Amino acid sequence: MQVLDTPLSEVKLVRPKVHGDDRGWFAEIFSTRTFAEHGLPTRFVQDNQSFSRRGVLRGLHFQLGNEQGKLVRAASGHIWDVAVDLRPGSPQFGQWAGFHLTGETIEYLWIPEGFGHGFLVLSETATVMYKVTNLYDSNMERAVRWDDPALGIKWPIEGFEPQLSSRDLVAPLLKDADLPSAYKEPVARS
Numbered sequence: 001m002q003v004l005d006t007p008l009s010e011v012k013l014v015r016p017k018v019h020g021d022d023r024g025w026f027a028e029i030f031s032t033r034t035f036a037e038h039g040l041p042t043r044f045v046q047d048n049q050s051f052s053r054r055g056v057l058r059g060l061h062f063q064l065g066n067e068q069g070k071l072v073r074a075a076s077g078h079i080w081d082v083a084v085d086l087r088p089g090s091p092q093f094g095q096w097a098g099f100h101l102t103g104e105t106i107e108y109l110w111i112p113e114g115f116g117h118g119f120l121v122l123s124e125t126a127t128v129m130y131k132v133t134n135l136y137d138s139n140m141e142r143a144v145r146w147d148d149p150a151l152g153i154k155w156p157i158e159g160f161e162p163q164l165s166s167r168d169l170v171a172p173l174l175k176d177a178d179l180p181s182a183y184k185e186p187v188a189r190s
């Protein structure tokens with residue numbers, strides 16, 4: 001399993017080793033040992049799965065209080081997955097990174113607590129699975145507008161209008177949003 005750096009220093013791309021032959025393939029997609037070796041969390045308390053059709057855009061979501069780190073994977077289909085650093089005081093505050101995730105590549109994206117997360121479905125349908133580090137709390141769920149000019153996310157939406165939930169359509173701009181906890185300097189691993 002490889003854990004790769006991304007433009008956002010704390011967001012990681014996790015690439016399991018795939019063993020394949022004419023029968024199909026096998027991959028170890030999560031290992032507490034490998035995650036611990038790379039300084040990633042090994043305790044997840046909830047697994048989520050969503051199914052969406054082409055053009056559905058979900059996000060940018062995050063949770064206050066018991067903030068959630070997310071380990072995100074496209075189990076089927078093709079998505080454009082985005083992470084945004086929303087931690088006040090972070091050197092990368094307001095910066096984003098986007099990734100193509102597909103069911104064929106079997107890659108995961110680790111998005112730490114304090115980051116916003118969203119995705120756009122590019123295939124006919126997509127199933128997205130994600131593990132989270134804290135339980136969902138509907139009273140603490142928040143969002144930032146997907147098209148906030150201050151973020152400047154380059155969503156691949158040419159040729160169609162994204163479909164959003166009524167809640168995501170009225171999400172506040174970054175400057176008006178309740179934000180996660182302030183940035184804390186990462187502790188060096190020994």
